[in-house]
Amino acid sequence: MPGPLKGYRVLSFGRVLAGPYAAMLLCDMGAEVIKVEEPTKGDPARNNGPFINGISSYFFSVNRGKKSITLNLRHEEGKEIARRLIRSVDVLIENFRPGVMDRLGLGYHAVREINPRLVFASISGFGQTGPYAHRPAYDMVAQGMGGTVSITGEPGRPPVRVGYSIGDMGAALFASNAILAALLERERSGQGQWIDVAMVDSQVALCENALARYFANGQVPRPLGSRHPLNTPFQVFPARDGYIVLIASQEADWERFCRLVNRPDLLEDHRFRTREGRTQNHAELEPILVEILRSRTAAQWLHDMEAAGIICSPVNDIQQVVEDQQIRSRGMIAEVQHPKLGSVKVAGTPFKLSRTSCSIEKGAPDLGQHTEDILKGLLGATQEEIKRLREKGVV
Amino acid sequence: MPGPLKGYRVLSFGRVLAGPYAAMLLCDMGAEVIKVEEPTKGDPARNNGPFINGISSYFFSVNRGKKSITLNLRHEEGKEIARRLIRSVDVLIENFRPGVMDRLGLGYHAVREINPRLVFASISGFGQTGPYAHRPAYDMVAQGMGGTVSITGEPGRPPVRVGYSIGDMGAALFASNAILAALLERERSGQGQWIDVAMVDSQVALCENALARYFANGQVPRPLGSRHPLNTPFQVFPARDGYIVLIASQEADWERFCRLVNRPDLLEDHRFRTREGRTQNHAELEPILVEILRSRTAAQWLHDMEAAGIICSPVNDIQQVVEDQQIRSRGMIAEVQHPKLGSVKVAGTPFKLSRTSCSIEKGAPDLGQHTEDILKGLLGATQEEIKRLREKGVV
Numbered sequence: 001m002p003g004p005l006k007g008y009r010v011l012s013f014g015r016v017l018a019g020p021y022a023a024m025l026l027c028d029m030g031a032e033v034i035k036v037e038e039p040t041k042g043d044p045a046r047n048n049g050p051f052i053n054g055i056s057s058y059f060f061s062v063n064r065g066k067k068s069i070t071l072n073l074r075h076e077e078g079k080e081i082a083r084r085l086i087r088s089v090d091v092l093i094e095n096f097r098p099g100v101m102d103r104l105g106l107g108y109h110a111v112r113e114i115n116p117r118l119v120f121a122s123i124s125g126f127g128q129t130g131p132y133a134h135r136p137a138y139d140m141v142a143q144g145m146g147g148t149v150s151i152t153g154e155p156g157r158p159p160v161r162v163g164y165s166i167g168d169m170g171a172a173l174f175a176s177n178a179i180l181a182a183l184l185e186r187e188r189s190g191q192g193q194w195i196d197v198a199m200v201d202s203q204v205a206l207c208e209n210a211l212a213r214y215f216a217n218g219q220v221p222r223p224l225g226s227r228h229p230l231n232t233p234f235q236v237f238p239a240r241d242g243y244i245v246l247i248a249s250q251e252a253d254w255e256r257f258c259r260l261v262n263r264p265d266l267l268e269d270h271r272f273r274t275r276e277g278r279t280q281n282h283a284e285l286e287p288i289l290v291e292i293l294r295s296r297t298a299a300q301w302l303h304d305m306e307a308a309g310i311i312c313s314p315v316n317d318i319q320q321v322v323e324d325q326q327i328r329s330r331g332m333i334a335e336v337q338h339p340k341l342g343s344v345k346v347a348g349t350p351f352k353l354s355r356t357s358c359s360i361e362k363g364a365p366d367l368g369q370h371t372e373d374i375l376k377g378l379l380g381a382t383q384e385e386i387k388r389l390r391e392k393g394v395v
Numbered sequence: 396m397p398g399p400l401k402g403y404r405v406l407s408f409g410r411v412l413a414g415p416y417a418a419m420l421l422c423d424m425g426a427e428v429i430k431v432e433e434p435t436k437g438d439p440a441r442n443n444g445p446f447i448n449g450i451s452s453y454f455f456s457v458n459r460g461k462k463s464i465t466l467n468l469r470h471e472e473g474k475e476i477a478r479r480l481i482r483s484v485d486v487l488i489e490n491f492r493p494g495v496m497d498r499l500g501l502g503y504h505a506v507r508e509i510n511p512r513l514v515f516a517s518i519s520g521f522g523q524t525g526p527y528a529h530r531p532a533y534d535m536v537a538q539g540m541g542g543t544v545s546i547t548g549e550p551g552r553p554p555v556r557v558g559y560s561i562g563d564m565g566a567a568l569f570a571s572n573a574i575l576a577a578l579l580e581r582e583r584s585g586q587g588q589w590i591d592v593a594m595v596d597s598q599v600a601l602c603e604n605a606l607a608r609y610f611a612n613g614q615v616p617r618p619l620g621s622r623h624p625l626n627t628p629f630q631v632f633p634a635r636d637g638y639i640v641l642i643a644s645q646e647a648d649w650e651r652f653c654r655l656v657n658r659p660d661l662l663e664d665h666r667f668r669t670r671e672g673r674t675q676n677h678a679e680l681e682p683i684l685v686e687i688l689r690s691r692t693a694a695q696w697l698h699d700m701e702a703a704g705i706i707c708s709p710v711n712d713i714q715q716v717v718e719d720q721q722i723r724s725r726g727m728i729a730e731v732q733h734p735k736l737g738s739v740k741v742a743g744t745p746f747k748l749s750r751t752s753c754s755i756e757k758g759a760p761d762l763g764q765h766t767e768d769i770l771k772g773l774l775g776a777t778q779e780e781i782k783r784l785r786e787k788g789v790v
Contacts, residue, residue, distance in 0.1 A: 029572070029576045030576075048625050049611075049671065050612040051611065052610075057607040057611035058604060060607065061603045062603065127725050127747065128747075130720075131721055131724065132721040135701070135706075137706070138626075138642045140621070140623065140629055140630065140631070140642060140708075141708040144631065144638075144640035144708045146711070147711055148559070150558075150713060150715075151558030152557055153548065153555055154548070154553070159631045159710055161620075162557045163545075163547035163605065163616075163618060163619070164543070164546065164604060165604065166557070166561065166601065169601055170568075171745070174568070174745045176572050177420060177568065177571050178746045180572060180575035180579060181399040181400050181424045182399050182751070183575075183579055184400065184403075184578055184579055185400070185401075188402070191750065193750035193751065194748070195746075196748075197746070197747065198745060200721065201722070201725050204727040205727070205742050206559050206561065206564055208457065208741070209560065210558070210713050211740070211741070212742075213445055213452060215447075215452065215717075216445040220712050220714045221713050223558060224556075224558070226554050228535065230443050230453070234533065236539065236554045236556070238553070244539075245536055245538075245539035245540075247536065276444065306530075311531050311532070313535075313539045315539045315545060316540050318542050318546070318605050318615050319615045320542075321599055322610075324540070325526055326521055327541075327595065327599055329524065330525055332596050332599040332600070333606075346606070347600050347606045350566070350593060350597045350599070351569065351573045351590075352523075352573075352593075352596075353588050353589070353591075354503070354588045355584075355586065355588035355589075
């Protein structure tokens with residue numbers, strides 16, 4: 001079945017991750033996404049390994065289902081083709097540094113003249129405004145500047161990053177929300193608008209609770225390992241042969257846990273009687289729990305805790321994620337088809353809609369795979385014209 | 396100016412974080428959000444400290460701008476009021492465990508009968524389907540099951556969590572995207588639908604690149620500290636007095652960096668000549684870079700690197716985030732008004748739209764603050780009826 005965005009067309013100038021991930025979200029939901037790439041070179045992410053028979057797994061993952069057209073935006077005819085494409089789309093996504101689209105003559109104020117209904121989304125490191133607007137930024141800059149690194153990792157140890165590129169993907173998720181909201185608003189006003197989403201802003205937004213705590217008590221939040229800042233126990237513990245997540249911070253759960261491990265004395269201990277007490281005195285509680293939990297295997301604990309109604313889970317590595325029966329049953333390991341590679345696995349989509357379901361079927365495009373189709377089908381170009389454009393290096 | 400979702404009404408049965416954060420995103424963009432809370436108790440997040448004059452900073456942060464109505468959903472009249480509210484809204488959000496809304500008589504299949512245009516979003520730990528559907532889940536379960544914990548932290552050290560609750564907020568961001576897409580689709584079909592977003596699924600989706608690498612080469616991704624899996628240098632380094640982020644993985648940037656630190660020999664070193672080589676040989680490169688970077692202060696490095704066009708940034712703690720001139724200039728530290736607390740700071744919104752801008756102005760509601768307004772204004776109840784409902788404990 002087609003996704004909810006069937007009939008919407010997106011032109012993506014996105015490169016590497018933030019822009020492409022936003023476009024992918026819309027694509028997964030059924031939009032037609034036309035990805036504009038530089039002739040010969042293409043999206044720099046095409047060079048990111050590891051490779052499957054020469055094709056970038058990095059690129060493949062975030063560009064599944066899209067169409068690719070090559071276009072030389074420095075060439076006057078390339079710009080003209082871009083403008084013609086812009087006339088025929090609902091959404092434009094770009095994640096160049098601020099000013100680049102303007103210098104190409106394709107900035108928002110220029111293109112709104114030719115398509116006032118266009119929703120134009122710019123994703124950048126710092127945003128289109130402010131003193132650092134023109135600085136370049138990558139994922140780690142957003143994670144570092146936005147506060148994320150300062151609250152992730154072990155206490156007193158070197159900073160770590162979030163293991164996935166949340167600096168890019170966080171901004172992409174906020175941007176796609178804003179795009180869809182602007183499309184809804186357009187239904188009433190008939191007008192598009194310019195969306196400006198910053199990677200750093202998006203990290204600050206995700207740090208909301210750390211900020212709230214700081215505003216409330218003036219204490220600067222620090223990394224806590226796998227612990228939760230307010231709930232205890234609510235973290236990863238080592239079992240005999242591996243790690244498990246244990247959540248027993250609510251009073252009823254804490255009681256169930258103490259009874260399961262046959263330690264009613266902990267329920268009587270004044271230090272651990274409340275969630276706040278357990279959090280304040282975690283330095284004393286943690287070694288006690290570690291000792292208890294080390295005595296048996298992860299599988300034994302998970303079995304018994306589940307039976308006792310205690311909230312727990314394994315800590316899956318990526319192989320275990322791929323093999324997990326729940327994750328598989330949810331379609332979160334999708335297989336797409338590629339003419340050269342055959343069937344390729346990618347992460348599925350978490351968008352599950354009852355009437356307009358989203359299905360991940362197509363692989364990522366080869367560079368310029370749809371150039372002819374788009375020039376002919378959308379812009380009415382002839383074979384002759386396309387040949388001329390190719391010879392001039394425009395496409 | 397009103398946000399893009401002005402005119403849309405959302406009924407939120409969300410509790411704690413995932414549901415409330417999704418509703419907050421829509422609220423920030425201008426939707427009217429009516430939060431349904433249990434009489435007397437309210438959203439359990441109201442008990443999460445630290446507190447500002449007795450008001451939960453945790454609750455305040457994610458519920459700014461919403462309205463609160465108390466409603467006893469176990470009472471037949473409470474259910475009837477819920478149904479009448481459901482008739483008058485565009486979106487319903489809930490994050491109970493699967494089956495709870497059905498048992499309340501408010502499941503999707505029941506309420507679509509009274510409002511076929513309703514977009515009904517269920518956020519749950521594991522989703523509405525599959526073998527673990529009925530298991531409870533909190534943020535750490537999603538981070539643990541979904542693979543996030545397995546790729547975050549230092550190599551060979553205990554697992555850590557992402558310092559903010561991305562298990563909840565990730566699902567919320569996917570859910571709000573799906574809600575908006577379903578509202579767009581409704582413009583054509585006239586029909587609502589049921590959205591089923593799982594916290595675990597959302598983490599798997601965010602782990603997409605780790606999955607892509609695993610599918611390409613069969614190697615199980617592991618935590619890398621602050622390093623990037625593909626780009627080097629692209630991480631946090633210690634300067635003399637603190638940490639900085641240095642991104643010099645692209646060839647031109649690597650060259651600029653080696654020249655700045657007066658180490659042209661590194662450019663000649665065959666181990667470090669390419670991005671892939673630097674990543675493969677990071678164990679040898681890292682100590683060299685650490686030694687170089689430890690020689691000067693973070694501020695000195697950032698100044699000189701910026702002047703040399705090298706991508707870098709500070710590692711801001713939460714206090715530095717709040718004081719950062721760029722972050723402030725972007726309105727990411729918002730102040731809202733509360734009748735008892737006066738002006739309260741919260742994280743701002745990263746949704747910057749040119750024509751229908753989103754402004755964060757109102758604080759979070761007290762429990763049941765808008766019960767009368769909503770019963771009167773939306774459902775036409777009289778003062779008499781409201782008094783009776785209060786006496787019976789329905790509201």
